Amino acid sequence: MDGVAERLLRIDWDFSDVNGSNGIHGVHPYPAKFIPDIPANLIDNLPIPKGTAIFDPFCGSGVTLVEAQRRGIPSIGIDLNPIACLISKVKTSNLPDNYMEIVNSCILHAQTNKEFTIPKIPNLDHWYKKPIQKSIAPLLHEIRRYKDPKLRDFLMLGLSSILVRISNQESNTRYAAVNNTVQGIDVYNYFQAACRNIALKVPKTETKLAYVNILNQDILETRADQIKYPIGALITSPPYPNAYEYWLYHKYRMWWLGYDPLEVKKKEIGARAHFFKKNPHTKNSFSEQMRGMFGLVHKILIPKGYACFVIGRSIIKGEKIDNGKIIIDTAREYGLKHILTISRNINHKRKSFNLSHAKINKEEIVILQKG
Ligand SMILES: C[S@@+](CC[C@H](N)C(=O)[O-])C[C@H]1O[C@@H](n2cnc3c(N)ncnc32)[C@H](O)[C@@H]1O
Known part of the structure; x- marks a missing residue:
């Protein structure tokens, strides 16, 4: 026993008085971003062997990467959305001269x-x-x-x-x-x-920074040889089926900056638009997408390495979907076992946009470990 579960259970994960938009995370808006305390507490309580990196396959605005970097731990992030990657890169880079x-x-x-x-x-x-x-x-x-x-x-x-x-x-x-x-x-x-x-x-020009690599691509098209470090731990919040639309949130930003939001929409996991089109996505589409991700993760995560998913439920055509269970079930197919699930209350004052359609006020932190 490494005592991880016991340590994690001692933490109050609600973080009700913390404002996640302060400091570096406030330089650019991003929907459904992590409260920094979540990745911070995971990093501080998981065994992350020297020479390994932290991996966030859906890094969004880079909160996990910033928290890893603050602790001098290398990290690798992937996101389909170019605005996400732009934010993550700037937050983890030294201020340019002049x-x-x-x-x-x-x-x-x-x-x-x-x-x-x-x-x-x-x-x-x-x-x-x-x-x-x-x-x-x-x-x-x-x-x-x-x-x-x-x-x-x-x-x-x-x-x-x-x-x-x-x-x-x-x-x-x-x-x-x-x-x-x-x-x-x-x-x-x-x-x-x-x-x-x-x-x-952002970090001052002269600050020495830990390695961060950010890849702007679809996680389902990511190959193991693109991940240049063995992964000691995975910390992420995946996109929820039929919940957010990251492409829509940043649509005009992408147009102005020279990207095509409609291309991003096509590959965005969970985007609401996919649940209303002809041949709509279903919860099985989400299982299939998570299989694609675990197919990569099981190759790059070290033996006994932990994988943590912060995820809420969603509603597809009136049916409540237990996304945490989908994660646990698909992970098992790839040799990752379920260690524990922590339930946390979402502070609605800090909600980054309207989630009423999904009636989300709780989310789960699902902790898995590779055998
Ligand atoms: C819950 S958000 C992550 C937020 C992040 N934890 C943060 O603190 O900002 C989920 C992310 O998954 C990304 N995403 C959706 N589909 C993807 C795909 N196919 N490949 C990679 N990233 C994807 C979205 O662009 C979004 O940034």
């Missing part, structure tokens, strides 16, 4: 640039007023002039973080159109403030 000078230079040049083109984006005029479009497009043009991928990511993240606020969309979590009174010039002020916030929160 970042704010470059931000200010981008703004200065964007204000005088007359040669920009506005990208062709469906329904753009509905969601963005013309003066706003005419401020975003030259800013993007300036950002793209920087060829250093890290610097470009830092600039793109600043822009991405303000794209809903300067649109006609009511809020990050409500898709109704409203009459936004933001002016073209405000785009530059908001961009500057967002970048300043990023600069304050």
